[in-house]
Amino acid sequence: MIRTAWLVAKKDLLIERRSRVLLWQVVPFGAIALLLSGLALGPTHAGHSSAGPGLFYLVMLFVALLMINRSYVIESTPGTRASVQTLGLDPAGVFLGKSLALCVELWLSGLVLLAGTVLVLHTALHGALLALPSVLVTLAAMAAAGTLYGALTAGGEGAATLLPVLTLPAFAPLLVAGERSFSAALTHSGLWEWWLILAVALVAYVGVGILLYGVLEES
């Protein structure tokens, strides 16, 4: 399972490195979305706003949707899925590999956008650094959930529009928990219950994905 996961993750990350979609399309999209969020708040409210963590996660959510869609579009070439199935790869390993690749991509975009939040929305650097572990856990949970929902919609009619409808409700608790733990880091107050929710969500989505991904891949 681990070997398959490593192979699939490496394959997805190599495709991403060669195509540079993350660098030239997704991250710039996130940056412009963050700037627009600041403009929507208005110049007087944007700087040092308490809405900073919420806006960061909202933008990350849109970025995650793009990345999930992308993660399955790269396999939409006719015959790709069928050849993966005939290779007899462990579905749990495929799920873990795709989640891992998506997680790395989200972490990279997250780091850039976190820096953007500090620069544009004047979120305290020290608080942002304290919030970094919770941001990484939230994005990992988003990656696991996103991989599962991406597989549900892959190849279906209107997959790109269906994906947000299915994924956004699942991301809602992650958004709330992530925002609260980020805000707690900014005010230096511990909110362990939100950390716990994030950890439980991560474990739950990885567990459900390992168990059910095979059902979705069955021919």
Added chain:
Amino acid sequence: MIKQLSQRLLGPVTLLLLVLTFWLGLWVTPPDRIQGNLVRMLYVHPAVAWVALYVSFGTATIASVLYLWKRTRSGTLDRVAHCAMEVSVVFIVLTLITGSIWGRPTWGVWWAWDARLTSTAILGVLAIGYLALRRANDDPVLRARRSAVFAIVSAINVPIIHFSVQWWKTLHQGATVFTSNRQLLVHGSMAWTLLLSFLGFTLLFFWLLRARYRLEVLREETQRATLDLALEMRQREGAR
């Protein structure tokens, strides 16, 4: 014989129970000491929420789990899950509407960013997402598998809704009918009316589920017949 009789009686018994609930709730039971006549909404809202969250969503989830289990996999279970989820959407919307009607005079707002309200609304979106997912796949096996997985994953939200009033400080009240020690908090005609409403709305769910299931079977038969007819016509054209 018993099966046929129970199927025939389901509709009339449901109607009788609901009429009794409305009669007792509107005319026989007394107004509440604090809420006044507003309490009458509570003979509808908790029962509708019970059906939405536990009975219908539960039926859809159990049918989905059984569908994914290879030993019990059948088209009937997929159909049951689909039909139960459709009925669930109706009851979730009714839960939100009746809750809002009660909330406006009690809390002063139609909607509050409360954990239970928000999580229930999210469940509604998930149920609609389930129906959208079914429409997106033409292959019946793929459709059944994907929607079953989605129903199971979405069911995680049900315990969150249930325990939301304990886990977070919410505007929505906690357990109202029973205390944590399982002691009854509602008495007399109010308790009986509440019990009847739970029974009536639960039976209404099963009646609606049965009707929707029969409709689905008929739809599939019509689709099959239309396809057969088209094939036959094509064959005749070829023979000429």
